[in-house]
Amino acid sequence: MRGAGSQARERRQAYLLVAPAVLVLVVVALYPVLAAVWLSLHRFILVFGERRFTGLENYVYLMGDARFWSALGNTAYFTAVAVAVELLLAVPLALLLNRAFPGRGLLRASVLVPWAIPTVVSARLWAWMFNPDYGLINRLLGGADINWLGAPGYALHAAILVDVWKTTPFVALLVLAGLQGIPEDLYKAARVDGASEWRQFRSITLPLLKPALLLALLFRSLDAFRVFDAIYVLTEGGPANTTETLSIYAYKTLMRSGDFGYGSTLAVATFLGVVLLAVVWLRWLGREEGRR
Amino acid sequence: MRRPGLGTALAVVAFLTFFLGPFLWQALTSLWPDGELTRPWPSHLTGASYQSVLFGRPFLWAVLNSLVVATLTTVFCLTVGASAAFALAKLEFRGRGLLLSAALGVSMFPPIATVSPLYLILSAVGLRDSLVGLALPYTTFALPLTLWVLTSFFRQLPDELYRAARVDGCTPMGAFRRVLLPLAAPGLATTAILVFIFAWNEFLYALTFLSTPQKRTVPVAISLFASEYKEPWGEIAAASVVATLPLVVLTVLFQRRIVSGLTAGAVKE
Numbered sequence: 001m002r003g004a005g006s007q008a009r010e011r012r013q014a015y016l017l018v019a020p021a022v023l024v025l026v027v028v029a030l031y032p033v034l035a036a037v038w039l040s041l042h043r044f045i046l047v048f049g050e051r052r053f054t055g056l057e058n059y060v061y062l063m064g065d066a067r068f069w070s071a072l073g074n075t076a077y078f079t080a081v082a083v084a085v086e087l088l089l090a091v092p093l094a095l096l097l098n099r100a101f102p103g104r105g106l107l108r109a110s111v112l113v114p115w116a117i118p119t120v121v122s123a124r125l126w127a128w129m130f131n132p133d134y135g136l137i138n139r140l141l142g143g144a145d146i147n148w149l150g151a152p153g154y155a156l157h158a159a160i161l162v163d164v165w166k167t168t169p170f171v172a173l174l175v176l177a178g179l180q181g182i183p184e185d186l187y188k189a190a191r192v193d194g195a196s197e198w199r200q201f202r203s204i205t206l207p208l209l210k211p212a213l214l215l216a217l218l219f220r221s222l223d224a225f226r227v228f229d230a231i232y233v234l235t236e237g238g239p240a241n242t243t244e245t246l247s248i249y250a251y252k253t254l255m256r257s258g259d260f261g262y263g264s265t266l267a268v269a270t271f272l273g274v275v276l277l278a279v280v281w282l283r284w285l286g287r288e289e290g291r292r
Numbered sequence: 293m294r295r296p297g298l299g300t301a302l303a304v305v306a307f308l309t310f311f312l313g314p315f316l317w318q319a320l321t322s323l324w325p326d327g328e329l330t331r332p333w334p335s336h337l338t339g340a341s342y343q344s345v346l347f348g349r350p351f352l353w354a355v356l357n358s359l360v361v362a363t364l365t366t367v368f369c370l371t372v373g374a375s376a377a378f379a380l381a382k383l384e385f386r387g388r389g390l391l392l393s394a395a396l397g398v399s400m401f402p403p404i405a406t407v408s409p410l411y412l413i414l415s416a417v418g419l420r421d422s423l424v425g426l427a428l429p430y431t432t433f434a435l436p437l438t439l440w441v442l443t444s445f446f447r448q449l450p451d452e453l454y455r456a457a458r459v460d461g462c463t464p465m466g467a468f469r470r471v472l473l474p475l476a477a478p479g480l481a482t483t484a485i486l487v488f489i490f491a492w493n494e495f496l497y498a499l500t501f502l503s504t505p506q507k508r509t510v511p512v513a514i515s516l517f518a519s520e521y522k523e524p525w526g527e528i529a530a531a532s533v534v535a536t537l538p539l540v541v542l543t544v545l546f547q548r549r550i551v552s553g554l555t556a557g558a559v560k561e
Contacts, residue, residue: 007384013464014385021376021435022391028410028432029398035409096303107304109544110312112551116543117315118493120511121532125318128525134330136317165314170554177555226402229495233515247404247496254408255500264408271405278400 033271036264044261051261058265068266070241071249074156075273078231078245079224082163086171086220087213093168094175095205111169119166123233126162130234149235152242159231159243163224171216178212179205211288218281222274246270315536322529329525341526342534351531353506354513357423358535361498361509362491364427365434369487370480372431373438378468378476380439381446382454392439399436403429403496414501421503429497434487441486444556445479446472482553485546489539510535 040058044051062068097108114122129136130148138144148158182205190200228247231237237244237252247270254263321329323337345351380388410429411420419425449472457467495511502508508516514535517528543550 010383010464011385014379014383017375017379017383017465017468018385018391020372021395021439024372024432024435025394025398028429029401029406032406032409032413033401035412036405039408092303093307096300096307099300101300101304103304107308108551109547110308112543112547113315113540114311116489116539117536118495118511118514118539120493120495120515121536122314124514124517124528124532125314128321128529129314129317131525139332165310169311173551173554222400226404228404229511232495247402250404251407251496251500254411260408260412267402267405267408270402274400274402 036267036271039260039264040262040268042261042264044259044264046258046260054261058262061262062265062269067241067244067249068246068269071244071246071266072269072273074243075225075227075245075247075270078156078160078163078227079221081157082160082167082224083217083220085160085164086168087216089164089168090171090175090216091209091213093172094179097172097176098179111172114166115169117166119229120233122166123162123230126158126165127234130158150239152239155235155239155243159227159234162230162234163227166230167220167223171220174216174219175209175212178209181212182208211285214281214285214288218278218285221277221281225274225277226270246273315540318529319533321525322533324526324529326524326526341530345527345530345534349527350506351513351534354508354510355534357507358492358510361423361426361430362488364424365430365491366484366487368427368431369434369438370484373435373442373483374473374476374480375468377439377442378446378472380443381449382451382468382472383464392443395436395439398432401433403433407496407500410497411500420501421507423507426498426501426509427491429501430491430494433494434490437486437490438483441483441553441556442476442479445476445482449475478549482546482549485542485550486553489542492539 041053041055042051043054043057093111097104097111117125127149132138132145132147132150135148137148138146146154148154186204186208187200190204195203226247227245228251231243231245232248232251235243237248246266250263250266250270253259253266257263320334322341323339324334324341325336325338326340328334376391379385380392406429414420414425414428417425419428453471453475454467457471458464462470493511494509495515498509498512499515502512510531514528514531517524517531
């Protein structure tokens with residue numbers, strides 16, 4: 001039995017141990033987010049040194065800004081399609097990785113390669129393969145003449161492919177962790193009952209995998225919604241702004257136009273989008289957990 | 293386990309081609325003679341692109357800068373994160389759950405949301421355009437990962453160890469430093485690899501906060517690779533291979549650790 005004095009001392013030491021981490025999170029994350037909200041209420045052009053409080057003026061402008069709405073649309077489309085394709089590919093990949101077969105070690109190691117490559121590098125690598133004149137993709141398509149990154153409609157889908165290539169392995173690993181938590185007995189019992197493999201997948205694997213899938217959905221969609229690197233390097237938001245996402249529009253407004261007021265407004269809008277997604281997914285996840 | 297059939301074999305080949313193919317194509321491009329890039333296949337292989345990337349451009353500086361930033365970030369994260377993770381795993385205090393959720397929340401922030409204030413803060417304290425100044429926001433974004441992975445490692449160490457050390461007269465901090473920290477070495481190594489890879493790959497902050505060309509990190513240098521009249525694809529490929537190969541080797545060597553770290557941070561609880 002420890003005395004009350006010892007417990008109080010332990011608590012004091014605990015606060016001391018976490019204090020540096022809390023300090024870092026507050027100073028370099030929490031404070032900047034709040035400061036960005038504050039900046040978004042200003043007209044603030046960095047190069048002119050102009051800075052004055054304008055209240056919600058930036059937000060009123062945002063509502064009527066067609067370029068913002070198209071960036072939001074691009075971001076939402078990118079997120080929805082990329083995450084859907086990643087989940088669809090990750091489940092068979094995870095099922096495969098969960099099986100015993102010769103070469104499994106090689107496959108496990110190789111799926112991590114795209115994950116480890118810097119996004120900028122993978123974007124450059126794909127830009128080379130998308131090259132309209134001598135890129136690998138047009139060659140594989142039998143000498144097709146598609147300007148993948150230069151044609152509206154194609155460019156955003158090309159960016160989605162790059163994202164799918166890079167992050168499907170991570171999703172597959174999350175799904176694999178979920179698969180490994182399913183007791184083998186359930187499958188044994190199902191086989192005794194004569195259930196087909198497809199039936200086992202539908203009645204055992206898929207329902208028990210749901211929390212892992214929802215978690216992957218949460219992580220990946222928040223990540224995809226803030227996409228910057230890949231698209232910036234592939235197209236810089238072009239052609240004709242058809243691949244411009246919220247992060248890219250905000251970046252250009254901040255760093256190229258030096259408009260810190262409206263740029264912050266766009267950044268805050270991106271932040272709110274992420275928060276909204278997180279709230280929706282976490283509520284769904286919470287309901288699933290509650291049901292079990 | 294059933295014997296693998298034709299379907300399994302085909303799926304393995306398809307996935308391997310999809311995940312490794314582009315990387316191998318990049319490696320081939322880096323050895324392709326520059327004048328022959330329009331041809332379907334090179335007549336011979338050459339190291340010319342590597343030579344001009346490594347010696348004709350300031351790319352080696354970028355590698356050095358990235359090494360510095362990634363190492364600093366890793367050291368910061370482990371210093372600040374290990375003690376906090378120990379407290380989160382083994383000590384009782386109010387606000388424990390709140391801190392872990394707050395950390396998770398921070399990891400979901402879009403970096404763009406903090407760019408404008410951080411730019412002003414770093415400018416005000418004279419740390420903009422410096423590698424140390426860059427490592428600070430990196431630490432914040434890698435700290436949640438550090439906390440989650442390390443907390444789950446400390447939890448796996450038996451409570452008896454901590455209690456025995458306390459009975460033997462150690463303070464909580466002494467027990468942490470002398471008993472638990474050495475035992476958490478594998479967890480620290482896993483975290484170090486994950487944080488290092490994160491910092492090596494980061495792009496937005498590096499693009500925003502660094503203005504001197506000599507201070508560029510590898511991703512920024514590669515994104516700005518251009519020459520006057522055409523894209524130097526061979527050199528870009530060579531630089532990409534140089535920037536990627538260490539990570540690929542690291543990942544393949546520590547594959548198990550990385551997977552357990554990633555899923556510990558993401559899946560447990």
